[in-house]
Amino acid sequence: MRRRIVLAFALALAILGLLVVPAVATAHPLGNFTTNQYVEVIASGDRLYVVAVLDLAEIPTFQAKAERDRLGRAPYASSLAATLRRGLELRVDGAPRRLTEIRHRLAFPPGVASLRTTRLEVVLDGGTSGSDATATVEISNSAFASRIGWKELVVRAERGAELASSTVPTASVSDRLRAYPKSLLKSPLNLTSASVRVEGGDTTGVEPRLSSEPISAPMRDAGAGTGGFASLIERDDLSIGFVLVALVLALFWGAAHALTPGHGKAIVAAYLMGTKGRPRDALALGGIVTVTHTIGVFALGIATLALSEFIVPEDLYPWMNLISAILVVSVGVVVVRQRVLAARGRDSGHHHHHHGSDDHHHHGHGHHGHSHADMTPEEHARAHLPAPGSGKRGLIAVGISGGLLPCPTALVVLLAAISLHRVAFGLVLIVAFSIGLASVISAIGLIAIGARSTFKRVSFEGRIVRALPAVS
Known part of the structure; x- marks a missing residue:
């Protein structure tokens, strides 16, 4: 029952995020860095x-x-x-x-x-x-x-x-x-x-004239919204009621951002499903994504403010992408190694045969913390593999790769908070935004985990499913 409730909550959160995705916007049509x-x-x-x-x-x-x-x-x-x-x-x-x-x-x-x-x-x-x-x-x-x-x-x-x-x-x-x-x-x-x-013409050229009309910012795409999350920081009303509403909206904007391309959603689902992750692993991933994304926004904000003469913020994104890719590849290498060991264990099980004679030797294993007496070779091989979901390093690496790239809009909120002397409010909004982002990542993980028990007719023990983390 508890698992069904968690799965229902995850599905509701994902659907709610999808409803607000069309409103996601950046201020400048080409992005805030351009x-x-x-x-x-x-x-x-x-x-x-x-x-x-x-x-x-x-x-x-x-x-x-x-x-x-x-x-x-x-x-x-x-x-x-x-x-x-x-x-x-x-x-x-x-x-x-x-x-x-x-x-x-x-x-x-x-x-x-x-x-x-x-x-x-x-x-x-x-x-x-x-x-x-x-x-x-x-x-x-x-x-x-x-x-x-x-x-x-x-x-x-x-x-x-x-x-x-x-x-x-x-x-x-x-x-x-x-x-x-x-x-x-x-x-x-x-x-x-x-x-x-x-x-060239025969007449004297005429100097171009600049328009005397008021200059406005470039026109935004009509479907892009009106600033969304970033507009929360500029509201004059900072009453308790508005702050609470702003936090809820920041959560939803973070969830909407998570559903746009990126943040390793497919990797999270494949990793948790293929490594038999547990619900607490999905929730832990969300916590790691929250912390990583928040730190990333703050770090990029510091670089923008203090190192603007030496560092161009958009130049940091390719390096962050590279770090994220290295983390994902590292996790993939570890998972591939585990799959290879499991495959070898199964292969050895196929070649194991019993002798009809009872004249065989027995060796005591009393010093072991567990008994292998009734295990097949395949089960013996699996017993020496990491327990499902126990790869903490892999979990941390996947979480960091999902939250490492800061949302540019969150950086805009941080800079606006500094310019408006609302740093505390800005930081709280960014944390709420990061939690919203991470909640969708966790929800996707919970859906992937819950699918194993919900769709009982589908086998999740085949070679293709076991290979998903490595392939992703």
């Missing part, structure tokens, strides 16, 4: 102009706060514009052109959880394109090359100039980083160079 760029070369009459746009998501903007405060808004804008300009290389018929800044515009549109994003627009003059012949114009962008994000490049002509050929589009698909297309969010553009043939 540094996004747009470069547009304009052949206007007899001149060349370049418009460069920089869109920094919440975390890069937060990291640059110390520099902004030190320099001041105007000098910081000039410094950022100069960085963009230095990363651009314009050539006409193979000869480099000097790009001269005409104007720039800087704004900090609000993002999620009261954190700001950054939008910088710069207009550059590239000199004449030549009106008497077709010229080859080449442009390359190496600014912020190591940062992840959208990189778009467009070339167009106006006022009598024409493009004879081009290797890039003539119109922006993102409206100059104002509205990222939903179909490309999973595989952002990465255009950093172009070569075009330009026929």
Whole structure:
């Protein structure tokens, strides 16, 4: 009865998590870590102009706060514009052109959880394109090359100039980083160079003008929600009632996040089912995931704050993925070894035969803590394998691999809590989020364990099932 209750609770929690998955959102359409760029070369009459746009998501903007405060808004804008300009290389018929800044515009549109994003627009003059012949114009962008994000490049002509050929589009698909297309969010553009043939016009070129409209953050996907978990930190009402509601919501957001791809759910299920894990092992996994994920968020937050000049947060994720993979492979090696030993025990059982004569020797085993007198060789081999679910190291490794990668939204909550001087509230929300995440991991484990007794008609003793932990 107790097992049925636990299984029912696990199923209910998993279904509840599935119901809230559609509301999962990140603040910036491409993620909170991204540094996004747009470069547009304009052949206007007899001149060349370049418009460069920089869109920094919440975390890069937060990291640059110390520099902004030190320099001041105007000098910081000039410094950022100069960085963009230095990363651009314009050539006409193979000869480099000097790009001269005409104007720039800087704004900090609000993002999620009261954190700001950054939008910088710069207009550059590239000199004449030549009106008497077709010229080859080449442009390359190496600014912020190591940062992840959208990189778009467009070339167009106006006022009598024409493009004879081009290797890039003539119109922006993102409206100059104002509205990222939903179909490309999973595989952002990465255009950093172009070569075009330009026929210059006879008229004088006209400088591009920057829009005078208020700058807002990039449009979010309509189905992405409104900030969800991260928006809890910016509420003005911090009454006991709201805090309790916020904790419950944080639990649900953590559960929803756990049901998105990642966090080793398949590995957890296969490991517990194949190693005959017990319910307490599934619950222990949840505890390990909670602690690991919470520590991971705090560690990444410290790196973001204290080591921003030396460490780019998104660069840490591949290393965390590598550590997680090593842990999983290590567990797999141990489980494979156990399966091989079990297989050898079964094989030896097939070759064991009894002699009809009673004239055989007996050896006393009184000094052993157990008797093998009535065991077959296969049972004898199994007796020397680890007891089901007793691999604490494997359990810990699987749990760490499931919680090692911090959710970027949780990091945003931590940074927002610091900026809003609500550190304690932020930490409690992150812990609740981690518990929600871990509860789904535990629920999946409990479902896998309970399935063995619930679906009695299905055999879980076959070779395929025993091999699941190793295969996963």
